[in-house]
Amino acid sequence: MSDVTGRWRELNRACWDERVPIHVGGDFYDLDGFRNDPDVLRPFEREEVGDVTGRTLVHLQCHFGLDTLSWATRGASVTGLDFSEPAIAAATRIARETGIDARFVAADVYDAAEALGTTYDIVYTGLGALNWLPDLTRWAETAAGLVAPGGFLYLAEFHPFTHVFDDETGSRRENDYFKGGPTVWDEPGTYADLTAETRHNVTVEWDHTLGDVVSAITATGLRLEFLHEHDYTLFPRYRTLERGPGGIYTQRGPRVPMMYSLRAVR
Template sequence: MSNYSDFFAANKTGWNKRTAVHKDSAFYDLEGFRAGKPALNSIELDEVGDVTGKSLLHLQCHFGMDTLDWARRGAKVTGLDFSENAIAIANNLAAELSPDARFVCANVYDLNQHITESFDIVFCSYGVVGWLPDLKKWAQLVAAKVKPGGFFYLAEFHPVVWMFDDNFEKIIYAYDDQGVIETELSGTYADRDAPISGKEYGWNHSLSEVINALIEAGLELTSLNEWMYSPHPCFNKVVEVSKGKWQIEGLEGKIPLVYSIKAGKPVNG
């Protein structure tokens, strides 16, 4: 992955800047979470199911709220993210809320250098694959971390979303866009007016690219669902169509905003 190092460095800088804003934002509501408010959404809670006593690896965990929510629900959790600022906050939160939780600061492509064991559940969600240039390599790494009989779970923004401009007025990228996409960071989804800027780099991945990468890595698809709403109001021009369910103004009910994949590792896999 050495030829991507400049892109990763720029993205890491961007996520460190975002994290400084996110930790105090109403969007993340860290105080509410400390007081017991859930961070996870019904999509992943219903599809992942009971995690009591399960080991769970959360990749690209940001500052750990979702990871620690799984811990509150009984999982033995490990979170990984490459943002030093995010992992510092996650470690502080863990010390306060779930001392058994472990957080690792690393690029997901360097997973094997930092985490040697495998897990009952490998989880990631909402804004992860778009930061990854090579999904085949990612899927191989992820699949190797799932114990035989365990599963991988992803809830992710739908690739149709990333075809549009920021205001969802026109389609500017092909569904199966193959190149790197350079964007200007200007504010963040948790605070559009935050005084942060810089360049970031992303990659669009179609549903078939994600699914085939996971299948080629030896996982077996258990479910694929597409959701016509986002549980997070993280796009421009969103409307809350019912409690906790956001759609794009003017496109209500017309485009999927999220998909979710559950894929198991065979017992003899």
Template sequence: MSNEPDWSQWREANRAMWDERVPIHAASEMYDQDAFRDGKNTICPFEEEEIGDVTGKRLLHLQCHMGQDTLSWARRGAAKVVGLDFSAPAIATAQGLAEDIGIGRDRAEFVVSDVYQAPLAVPDADYDIVYTGIGALDWLPDIWKWAETAASLVAPGGFLYVAEFHPFTHVLGWENGTEILEDYFKSEPMVTDAPGTYTDFEARTVNNVSFERAHTLGDIVTAISAAGLRLEFLHEHDFTLFRRFAGLVPGEHGFLTTPQGKPNLPLMFSLKASRPAA
């Protein structure tokens, strides 16, 4: 008998939730796919700076959703990008976008797979860059197994890059971002049952149950290190993409941050972890 936990309820509920929301996201102003087709870049400036030149690199994007970030890396010169997501409608949307902007399958390939099964699903055994974009890690039940999976796909001389919302933000209340309301060291899943989505809170949806887990920053970094990668940097940022708290105000590059004169908070983080060259 396997000792593996049964995450089937978690996985299937989340898959149904995301599948239903793909067309809502694709039509939204937030994703603005018309602007993307016209050349809009969706990679954050700090990601571009921290990852550096991707020209000629092979890049794997885990949990890629509709593939706009994935394709943005192709536009920035990556030799081959592969996007992976467990939502078939999201992958179909990504493939359609690639066709619309004239990036063929020799340069951009998208696969439907649970992230834990990525080594069996992606076309190559390893990649120069394994990339996980913003808003992905909370949906994972097991950060340790994820780190092992991601690390196994990093080629010698390559690296894993993660940009993510800071787990500390889970403990703070919506109104001002200063009141402690939740336990930071929470082991049980966060279960949500609410209609709508982050691009349209008023959207009428049916598949509304979802599961998340607030992994601590310590667990994320330790899991990656334990998987055999060497941490190059861990940066914490005082800005974020979404209005996580009511009191945030616009900052540079379209980000949101705390108002001047208020205490700065860690709202996002990014890290790079490498595998030594053979």
């Protein structure tokens, strides 16, 4: 166990590197649809971040950059950063093919300050990013250090409360909300294609409570402006979720929070 967790970065990077072509070529991200309408941002993100025209924005842990490029089409001067070189290569290629102006940098998020060498009006991150990081305090300090005076950190993320319930129905309590981590997984496929054949299937993840996230961010000196919770998610977190317009998944009956978003300003 300790040998595996000590190799968390190596294992996680191998997993993500292998899945980049599956994600780029699959239906989940719908790259052809993006080429026709290059804006995949969620409505609450557009509203909460606001007008980005003429502002600089960095997207941390950007995968292959569709969200990053979406902010560019809305007027931001964007940079995307990810530790997967195949993901950055794909993002750069998509930017070139679509004619969208963007800069992409391959680097670990903990090394973002050194790799980027500047600060930004908006530091944007989230949607399945924090669970890959063991040190939330270091992440928050890194992200806050990238925020220019008068700028803000914006985080949209899957709600940690969803991990409490079983995958099948989403109604039975099976897991400890406060368990933390690390947790080692050995699962083939990917959320974007559950039947995909994959070889690099061992990953290491950490659960961070909502309180942990907010405390880490506010400890950097950033001021929390809002914390919002949302009653839908972007993938079939539970098998009983129903897919609705815009590719969102919702529950029948009593609801639980499935995503959250926050903004913290300097």
